[in-house]
Amino acid sequence: MSELRHYMLRQQLQAELELAHKAEAAGKDKESGEHYVKAGALARKIAYSAPREHSEEFFHSAGQYESKGNVIKTTEGKDRAESDEMIDKLVVTQKPATKWEDIGGLDDAKHALREAIIMPFVGGKPDFVRTTKSILLYGPPGTGKTLLAKASSNTLSATFFEAKASGLLSKYFGESSKIISSLFQKAAEKQPSLIFLDEIDSLAPSRSGDINESSRRVLGEILEGMDGFSASKEDKVIFIGATNKPWDLDDALLSRFQRKVYVPLPDEESRKSIFTIHLKGAQLRLNINDLVKRSVGYSGRDIAALCQHAISSMVKEQNPELEDLTSKQLETYMLKTRELLPSDFDGAFEKIKPASDAKSLEKYSDWADEFG
Ligand SMILES: Nc1ncnc2c1ncn2[C@@H]1O[C@H](COP(=O)(O)OP(=O)(O)OP(=O)(O)O)[C@@H](O)[C@H]1O
Ligand SMILES: [Mg+2]
The missing domain is CATH 1.20.58 (Methane Monooxygenase Hydroxylase; Chain G, domain 1)
Structure with a gap:
């Protein structure tokens, strides 16, 4: 200098x-x-x-x-109240409704999670049985990471603390390290609880990156919080982080995750169950296997969007008068539907293209080989 x-x-x-x-x-x-x-x-x-x-x-x-x-x-009293209020906004106190069977495929990830989250709740276990309290879910966008975290929380009837890291940083910039520390504190008070920190890469960028003082403090709080409850045998607090950029994570943070679970793009069989989940209740005059073949490279989110698109174009076709009805008329209107045909998906496949390309997928498997 x-x-x-x-x-x-x-x-x-x-x-x-x-x-x-x-x-x-x-x-x-x-x-x-x-x-x-x-x-x-x-x-x-x-x-x-x-x-x-x-x-x-x-x-x-x-x-x-x-x-x-x-x-x-x-x-300062007022200040603490403010950060409490922010936490309240972040806490999803109602139990998430997501169940394991709402998630197609991902059997390995489901097993890993179920095993991990149940263990801290087993009352009588010998000292040498180590419990997993921190899990990193990583994988391409839209593959079910958030769903997995919600289903985990549902299983445990735990208080679910969900924070989206990017929102936290942008909205409460400067306050975020304090929020994180109160978050861990509250989770400990309200246990059993599950803290889900989504997009964790944006809160805890790797040290090589340009990291400012605020992010550094946030990272410090996360590390401290994780150390806190993993050290205690009694604490029933589980921490799940999710990212689609695992390579951006700080090493110190990465090493604190006891399990790293890859959430990949769905294979054929998984795509089939995801289509089945998202077409549940609809009558089909089509072969789901054809949709499965057409959707190579699509994520769960892409598939959900395909189904929504197909369904809504069928509904529009069957109810052309819908847009012109008054709100009074809408209340008593019976929506007309018909069986879904392969052609209903044509527009959907035209419009919705897979979000991840082959090159970025390779990056995940390379990373998984090295760190996973
Ligand atoms: N395996 C799956 N089974 C059923 N639906 C799925 C699956 N994966 C994704 N979806 C659908 O896509 C939506 C988005 O999934 P989710 O939010 O879990 O993705 P994500 O992996 O957290 O993505 P991101 O990395 O962008 O946060 C879900 O609400 C659901 O409708
Ligand atoms: Mg997500």
Whole structure:
């Protein structure tokens, strides 16, 4: 680092500290805490580049500023209430309705999950039986990762905490590390519980990537949270992370997942059961095997979309007057339907193309070979 940059950073650090003291003196805890945390980040930056004899000292101060900042921020009553409120928004307290039989194929993944999630709930088990508490689901988009997490939670009648990482980061940027720590805390209070963190790659990008201070803190909280409940034999908290970019995950995070479960694109047999699930109740004058053959490379989500598309074009054809009805008329209207024909799927296959290409699929299997 150049002398000049070093000098600038020290100036900024000085300024942040002054703001922090001033806010603290004025009783503005939240503001003060934020300045301390910023000061901590600056001190850390300086520490990384300072000559050896000084870096230790800056690391030390960085830790102090950061923890002081975090303490001040969280002890302020209003602030804590805010993050509680955010958690409430994230928590899906009603039991997810998804059942294992709603998920086509994925037998290996289902077995792995069922085995893993049941074990912590077995009352009498000898000490040498290790239980799996953290599971990473990875695979191409739309293959059933979220469904699997929901079915797991359903099986356990657990409180289901679901957070979509990207939303968390964008909506509550800066607050997210606090939310994560409260999330783990709440999950422990309300156990048995299952924390499902979707799109985990966006919260915990690999260290090689350009990771900012906020993401670093978030990652730290996740690691700490995971260590917390995996260490305890009694805790009935399961953590499921899902990603379709496993190669973007931080190594420290990756190594903490006890199981990594690949959720692949469906093969023929699985596509058949997925079509059957999504056409349930409809009358068919077609051979599902033909649909299976036409849908090589399609994900479960693509197949669900194909079925919806075919059904709605049949419904439109049978009820051309539907759009012109008043809401009063709609209430008493009996929808006309007919058997589904292969031709109903023509438009659907035309419109909906597989989301994953061969090249990106190779990336998954390569990754699975190395880390899975
Ligand atoms: N194996 C499956 N069986 C039945 N339906 C499926 C299956 N996989 C996907 N679907 C359908 O696709 C939708 C999306 O699936 P899901 O949300 O589980 O995908 P995902 O793997 O979490 O995708 P993403 O990586 O984009 O988050 C489901 O709501 C369901 O309708
Ligand atoms: Mg998902």
